[in-house]
Amino acid sequence: MKFEAVHACCLLLALLPNVACADMTLVSEGAPRAIIVIADKPTRVARYAAEELVRHVEKASGAKLEIQAESTVNAGTRPRIFIGDSAAVRKEGINVEKLGPETFVLRVTDEAVFIAGQDGGGEPLEAATMGGTLWGVYEWLDRDLGVRWLWPGELGTHVPKTKTVAAKTCDETTAPRLFQRRLRAGLGFESEHPALGFTKEAAKQFSEEQSIYLRRHRMGRSFPVSYGHAFTDWWEKDGAEHPEWFQLLESGKRGPNKKGGRFSMCVSNPDLQREIVARWTAKRPADATTPGFINACENDILGLCTCEKCRALDGTAPADYLKFYPPTSKMTGSRFVSDRYARFWLGIQQQAPAGVSVIGYAYFNYFQAPTTGIKLNENILIGYCPSAGWFPRSAEEHAWMKQQWADWRATSARLFMRTNHLLDGYCMPFIFAHQFADEFHHAVEKGMVATDYDSLTGHWATQGPNLYTAARLHVRPEASAEAVLAEYYAAFGGAAKAVENYFAYWENYTMGSREKIGQTMESLQASRWRSWAKAAHVLYPPECFAPAAKILDEAARTAGNDAEAAARVKFLQLGMEHARLCARVSSQLSLATSTATKDEIKKAVDELITFRRAHERSGIGNFNHLAWVEDLSWKLSEETKQTPDLYP
Template sequence: MELGWHIQKATGFQPAIVTESKVRSASLDKAHVFLGDTHFARKAGINFDALGPESCAIRTIGRHLCIAGHDTPGSPLDENTSAGTLFGAYELLDRYFAVRWLWPGELGTFVPRAESVVVPAQDCVVTPRLVQRHVRSAAGLRAKDHPEMGFTAAAAEEYMSAQAAFLRRNRMGRRIPANYGHAFVDWWQQYGGEHPEWFQLVNGKRGPSRPGGRFSMCISNPGLHEEIVSQWRQHGNGSQEHPPIFVNAVENDIPGQCECDVCKALDGPEPSNYRKFIPSKSKIAGKPFVSDRYARSWQAIQQIAAKYNSNAVVVGYAYMNYFAAPTSGVKLGSNIIIGFCPSSWFYPRSDEDQGWIKDQWQGWAKTDASLLMRTNYFLDGYCMPHIFTNQFSDEFQKASSNGMIGTDFDSLTGHWATQGPNIYLLMRLQMHPDVSASSILSEYYSAFGPAADDVKKYFDFWEAYTSNGRTRLHDTFEALGASRWRSWAKAAHAIYPEESFAPAEALLDRAVSSAKGDQEASMRVKFLQLGLQHAKLCSQAASKLTLGDPDSSYERGKPELQALLEFRRAHERMWISNLNHCAWVESTSWTLPGAAVQSQDPGPE
């Protein structure tokens, strides 16, 4: 029982946990907490039928407390399960016990000690503000060719279980049954022969530019719109009896390329400063600005779907060369959800770039669409101390006050001991978007007890290092042909050379001294030290194995790799990093036996 475990950790007192049937009238002289759909809660007037998904009523009745939520069948760890009562328990622990979940596992669970905890009179209904709070688990990001570089099978299972609990404790979940993603991946194979007009026209040819290649759609085509809605209806989603239904109209993972006259007629004028902000070697540098054709096409699809279900909601992405805000003044309305997904522009950014990105969100918000922050920012950084709390919180909080209804972050790569402040902000802002970043980070640092100030200085050092290295990052990744999300380890040694670690190590040494006498704080500082040691070992291995250097070889880097893998085996259950994600990145970054080859990185799905 989550509530009982945390209360015991805070007070040392183990509360009795019993079914309501065992609570006798005489025992009601003592305080009780009633959880879920109990007779006591119903007698207290809690109307369960009025509680929406993920909602919880928290009410004091005399000396007793009811935590009663909207609960649906299914695993409480599944984000599609409405776990209102569980969320209510976490709300109580958050508000009155000051519990903070920093990273998976007991060491990452900060529960301040208390002789007693006083919960004032309550009568409220609590519902997460964002209808979806989603950070992709990165469960599939592992090296298939070199599994020995990641977790052992048993450790991987334990890690994913601990991470799932961490996500729910931070109240990740959703109350919209939205299924979306690149919608037309296999359509050319299925429909290209009969309906080539549904597909991109490029250089006078419909469909993929080469056999098996990616393709975009002729997004303006009325027949395509009808087919999207027809398939939605065939899957049983067109009934008026159901709540809002989601029509997936997300373009494939490729720039919008159709050159037909109908598509081009829907395009708005390109913003005067657009090319200034497009990276010169990006996938969209030579592509037209096509945001308006996509916006107007989603609008047309929604109008067709609304004939069959007035609640129909169309989902699209603002991505690639249709990421920048439309310029035609189109109004879309809340029944169109747009996943805001910059295909580049990782942190750190120049102040000018940061302002431009926020302007694009604001421009989409002016269409009156519902917006999801659907970004790939957290795929960046590998396992290095790549810290970007200030720019991320600035962007997130601007978005949260301008049309954001939810999130979908790709992905939780899980480098807890080197990127902890980033991840903590990512979690807490989704539940508390109006709380300042400095206040949230103070919570994180306070878990290090008397070493809190030293740990703050340590991460401030790395944030300054990250911010000041913007040009170096760009130039190095370009020179080495490395990707900021898939082959980061090609460049790890260049961005974080061995000498860069010494100042940070000295700062953590100070934290060790400050934490003496506080066992839990000392263990957390040790956790950071292990993360930094792991990052340093990765940098050393990268310097000998990187595919960015033609002189690299497996034999040359074998000692460094062996030292790294021995370290991982010794510490894999500390959860300092998601080692499977490390292995996934390294498998396309380093010269390894068998499978590693230099290749063009596709865009993240």
């Protein structure tokens, strides 16, 4: 999230360099001086924001600030921190009702601190709840206290210690750069072998801590927006009456090629376009005030219609159309159809009410931009959703991926990031933070308006640099990868350099394994997001862990007497130990090669589950995600179909 802010104090200092603004002391020598004031009937967001402020200031200084309702505050000289809308905030001239969505004012004067923003009425941790005031508190904690949220949970919350806490004088009105900031939580993975996953209480803890983490990185949205594969049930409902709305196959048949099969739409059909607008209009509340979005995202399949009208809309395929897709890809032999989809979205938008946006995906065989010169507009919002381009990439492939974004942006459509690349890597130390950051920076430079990454699989102890970079860039999008990662490493105190070396080892290992990864996945018929555990033992053999373990031993030594830094190094050690164990089990149970007997399966799985039970509250990774991947990757026992609480 880049902030568009008015820095009144900074401007004054630029004009009058000899004038200093006095900071406001909130805690002095470990003793609270200020009180927090909220409205008598605050929003839930404002109350939670005040509580978050108390928590972090106490962790920094040991001093617990008091929260008081505005009507109960006695006259006095104690500094006051006003959180959320209140009479005092309005008297100060801050009208939150006139602020934009999620916008906040952060004002520190000689007499008080004011943090108030545009809040929603829902639960503070819900992504759909606007959190302007909460964003203001996090901005202050970030800048003035130096708080860094490395990973979910208390251990991952880095708050520098200080006996004195002061708020620097400022006056800013700040809005999110991106109207939606989303890392999908990855909490919905379900397996037929749940014993490999979390127990119920551990899953609850993991979920709660991660939800807090995401809000601390200001994940949310400024207004409701809905999209996804839009037409999945249309054939069942409308196929008999309107077969002409659906793909025409080479056989001359309309609709799916088999019962229950996937299908694409006949996007050149003007009646289909009108029907999409009509159905959206019928569902739109008459008194709706939020921006309107029509979901026109194609189903989860290539654009396959062979009718003459659709084909007449197609442009010439770029020379590099299939260059970076493996031979086994669904894309092999496909027709380039981006121009027909661009005209489809434009046709819907032109029939929609003024100001309404149409959402589509750049996906499969319409991922590359149109080649006929068609111009779109700002009311067409396109999700950048490549079906290839997994990290790590060669320099040529990485440049190609960025060029596709630039080419779509050149059509004048707005773009949001909707990749699946964070699903990659299983729980291995699979690091691509620098390449990820470079793509993010390019997208921001070329007009990115929102994100929706699928998904946050939550392997914090092995993939921390990736995940911290992904979260942090939503808050500071222009920050370099080096600056972001320096924040992460600094939280390890005296072990910072060793931890940096540790992850540099794994990033070099990952980036140097590009060809091996592709070849292994193809030869073992493993998916980059679904069945990675088939290949873990090949890509992460025992010998690759030994150098990394030595570096972490050095990190543990250099952490010295810093208990917090030592605990964070131990967190990384647990993550690597778990990854090594998973790779070993993969070598025994991979569906690609396993000849294990029932007893051998039980022995291997028992060892893994014993480790997970011992450390499932540590937060090192999302064990439910792993159970889902392993279900699709390994030869498993019937016993593991029991719930985790019942497994022997």
